Amino acid sequence: MKKEISTPTMKDVAREAGVALGTVSKVVNGLPVGDSYRIRVENAIQKLNYQVNSYAQGLKANKTYTVALLIPNTIDPFFAALTYYINTALMKRRYKMLLCATDFDPRQEQEYILMAQNNKVDGIIGLTYNPSLVVEENTPFVAIDRSMGSNIPCVACDNFAGGQLAAEKLADLGCKHVAFLRSGSSLANEPNKRKAGFENGCLSRGLSYEMKILNDGDSFEEFEQFLSEHMAGGRLTFDGIFCVTDRLAYLTQDMLRRLRQRVPEDVQLIGFDGIRAFGNTDYHCSTIVQPVPEMAEMCVDLLLRENTLVKPPLICLPVTYAYGGTTREKAIPASKEV
Amino acid sequence: MKKEISTPTMKDVAREAGVALGTVSKVVNGLPVGDSYRIRVENAIQKLNYQVNSYAQGLKANKTYTVALLIPNTIDPFFAALTYYINTALMKRRYKMLLCATDFDPRQEQEYILMAQNNKVDGIIGLTYNPSLVVEENTPFVAIDRSMGSNIPCVACDNFAGGQLAAEKLADLGCKHVAFLRSGSSLANEPNKRKAGFENGCLSRGLSYEMKILNDGDSFEEFEQFLSEHMAGGRLTFDGIFCVTDRLAYLTQDMLRRLRQRVPEDVQLIGFDGIRAFGNTDYHCSTIVQPVPEMAEMCVDLLLRENTLVKPPLICLPVTYAYGGTTREKAIPASKEV
DNA sequence: CATACTGAATGAAACGTTACATGAAAATAG
DNA sequence: CTATTTTCATGTAACGTTTCATTCAGTATG
Numbered sequence: 094m095k096k097e098i099s100t101p102t103m104k105d106v107a108r109e110a111g112v113a114l115g116t117v118s119k120v121v122n123g124l125p126v127g128d129s130y131r132i133r134v135e136n137a138i139q140k141l142n143y144q145v146n147s148y149a150q151g152l153k154a155n156k157t158y159t160v161a162l163l164i165p166n167t168i169d170p171f172f173a174a175l176t177y178y179i180n181t182a183l184m185k186r187r188y189k190m191l192l193c194a195t196d197f198d199p200r201q202e203q204e205y206i207l208m209a210q211n212n213k214v215d216g217i218i219g220l221t222y223n224p225s226l227v228v229e230e231n232t233p234f235v236a237i238d239r240s241m242g243s244n245i246p247c248v249a250c251d252n253f254a255g256g257q258l259a260a261e262k263l264a265d266l267g268c269k270h271v272a273f274l275r276s277g278s279s280l281a282n283e284p285n286k287r288k289a290g291f292e293n294g295c296l297s298r299g300l301s302y303e304m305k306i307l308n309d310g311d312s313f314e315e316f317e318q319f320l321s322e323h324m325a326g327g328r329l330t331f332d333g334i335f336c337v338t339d340r341l342a343y344l345t346q347d348m349l350r351r352l353r354q355r356v357p358e359d360v361q362l363i364g365f366d367g368i369r370a371f372g373n374t375d376y377h378c379s380t381i382v383q384p385v386p387e388m389a390e391m392c393v394d395l396l397l398r399e400n401t402l403v404k405p406p407l408i409c410l411p412v413t414y415a416y417g418g419t420t421r422e423k424a425i426p427a428s429k430e431v
Numbered sequence: 432m433k434k435e436i437s438t439p440t441m442k443d444v445a446r447e448a449g450v451a452l453g454t455v456s457k458v459v460n461g462l463p464v465g466d467s468y469r470i471r472v473e474n475a476i477q478k479l480n481y482q483v484n485s486y487a488q489g490l491k492a493n494k495t496y497t498v499a500l501l502i503p504n505t506i507d508p509f510f511a512a513l514t515y516y517i518n519t520a521l522m523k524r525r526y527k528m529l530l531c532a533t534d535f536d537p538r539q540e541q542e543y544i545l546m547a548q549n550n551k552v553d554g555i556i557g558l559t560y561n562p563s564l565v566v567e568e569n570t571p572f573v574a575i576d577r578s579m580g581s582n583i584p585c586v587a588c589d590n591f592a593g594g595q596l597a598a599e600k601l602a603d604l605g606c607k608h609v610a611f612l613r614s615g616s617s618l619a620n621e622p623n624k625r626k627a628g629f630e631n632g633c634l635s636r637g638l639s640y641e642m643k644i645l646n647d648g649d650s651f652e653e654f655e656q657f658l659s660e661h662m663a664g665g666r667l668t669f670d671g672i673f674c675v676t677d678r679l680a681y682l683t684q685d686m687l688r689r690l691r692q693r694v695p696e697d698v699q700l701i702g703f704d705g706i707r708a709f710g711n712t713d714y715h716c717s718t719i720v721q722p723v724p725e726m727a728e729m730c731v732d733l734l735l736r737e738n739t740l741v742k743p744p745l746i747c748l749p750v751t752y753a754y755g756g757t758t759r760e761k762a763i764p765a766s767k768e769v
Numbered sequence: 770c771a772t773a774c775t776g777a778a779t780g781a782a783a784c785g786t787t788a789c790a791t792g793a794a795a796a797t798a799g
Numbered sequence: 800c801t802a803t804t805t806t807c808a809t810g811t812a813a814c815g816t817t818t819c820a821t822t823c824a825g826t827a828t829g
Contacts, residue, residue, distance in 0.1 A: 491785080492786085
């Protein structure tokens with residue numbers, strides 16, 4: 094397992110080029126060096142196929158060029174997308190990402206933060222659920238979707254506008270009476286604004302609406318029962334549904350199928366998040382799309398920005414609407430590749 | 432950005448405990464130390480909240496305690512699951528994972544390998560598509576789903592058995608004439624065996640079958656046309672379909688819906704991979720499930736195993752069948768949480 | 770031609786750890 | 800009670816960088 098062929102070091106390059114160690118360092122870091130020296134060093138680097146040892150660099154600089162990402166997992170499609178785009182944004186800046194999968198466990202969240210703080214990372218990006226998370230002053234931290242106190246910036250999509258947009262879309266699509274479905278407590282902080290935005294949108298468009306908020310642990314049947322209760326003569330009493338996540342919209346579609354309600358003929362459905370079935374294929378449902386790539390870029394930018402003077406407490410990025418088959422648009426999108 | 436409050440070092444611990452530096456090192460690494468010393472050091476570690484600097488460790492040991500994962504992205508659900516479980520398996524062994532998203536780009540794949548080889552990682556786990564990838568002798572490498580030459584072990588699920596199982600299931604479920612659908616060249620190496628396994632299963636059960644292999648770039652319409660051609664009197668000429676991936680099965684369901692074929696009433700459908708819609712909810716379709724957690728564990732184990740003497744060239748892990756609504760089982764699984 | 774000044778190459782020190790040679794103290798044997 | 804062995808804490812060197820004080824060469828100035 095131990096590498097037998099040792100990697101060339103700066104010392105080797107210096108010897109090869111016939112210059113001093115410090116000169117090689119300067120060339121590597123782009124500091125001013127006389128042309129004749131630069132060329133000799135560059136040739137030596139080429140010849141030996143030298144690469145800097147970033148761990149020695151990190152040791153010296155007391156920087157690790159690593160950022161921790163605290164996220165429950167990478168399996169949930171929304172988390173998976175965030176992970177991908179944040180990793181890409183970090184790699185672009187020559188930073189590495191330490192993936193910390195917390196499994197929604199508040200204890201693990203805190204443990205990872207301690208670990209990160211003590212030594213190993215230059216900053217943390219966290220999508221966390223522990224309401225009493227302790228983050229030391231001197232550890233740069235950017236939160237996703239959760240306000241975590243005065244001087245920790247939070248990046249989110251414009252959840253309020255998203256809720257509003259959903260209501261307006263349903264109104265535009267001809268709905269008269271709609272429902273808002275939300276699953277339990279797992280939606281902390283920012284995403285809660287979807288409800289307020291939706292109500293606001295309904296009000297301004299004269300849509301009447303009902304609310305159903307499921308607590309954690311509410312069973313599938315209980316949810317189904319809510320829908321059953323709102324049926325009269327084999328039809329739902331509402332003609333549009335806004336689900337607070339695509340995941341919930343997916344489950345709702347299952348339930349509606351069992352109740353012999355057709356989507357979108359009998360009831361139109363809008364979800365939230367912009368999850369696609371296989372990453373690049375169709376949306377699971379018509380949905381309010383979060384700008385995940387932009388959110389990722391913003392997190393990294395905020396975390397690594399040098400002038401830490403201005404710390405905006407909350408950054409809301411714009412959402413968009415996307416058709417996904419569960420609404421009755423005029424035009425239906427074109428075909429796709431297999 | 433720079434940390435003002437410096438992290439305590441071993442030297443600080445040694446001073447605090449009144450012992451030598453080396454003694455602290457031994458305690459930290461669990462080497463034999465006299466009890467009175469050990470206790471003093473442990474107390475000092477507690478008091479100062481000391482954590483080892485893994486980058487100094489890495490510099491000394493010429494090990495980075497980091498493993499690169501080469502994978503196209505983390506968005507595709509299968510890749511997302513692999514990423515999650517591999518990361519977990521590595522963290523359990525106190526290794527870090529460097530996520531290298533290659534976007535299916537052979538050039539990026541090779542670049543990441545060069546980077547990894549030269550310095551930065553102790554090994555590589557790769558799910559790659561570049562057939563002419565160059566991997567140096569002295570860099571431990573484990574491939575997923577791709578045979579990459581004599582001394583690079585490959586971890587995969589038992590694709591042949593999976594194909595066979597699919598055929599047998601369809602036979603058990605009453606099918607008489609079935610179809611095998613496969614999408615293009617993106618399925619290299621190991622997963623190709625699904626076809627052979629399926630044929631073998633059909634043969635042994637007396638099932639007749641048809642094959643359709645889509646090349647890359649074949650459009651959705653072309654695929655739909657294949658299905659249309661196999662219809663007579665408003666019904667498909669086959670009563671079962673095995674799709675080589677869940678993704679394809681997902682698309683196929685869309686197509687069948689357009690052709691007014693009911694699943695599973697008119698035609699039963701089995702996919703491959705074991706992808707769930709939202710990580711923990713229903714399967715998209717009845718499917719052959721890859722043992723992703725076990726595969727991940729195996730990759731890490733193989734990569735980090737000390738006695739590198741025995742290098743099995745191919746490890747096939749067993750697959751299972753799971754019901755997902757697109758087949759006509761007797762019993763239907765129970766309910767689920769929201 | 771001598772002096773002062775500039776710019777750039779040099780090489781040693783330091784970052785936090787581990788490994789190893791050293792030596793002291795304790796334990797055992799004679 | 801001495802001699803020998805064992806045990807184990809000690810402290811230094813080394814890992815590959817960066818930084819910074821030093822030095823040196825070359826140019827400009829009087």
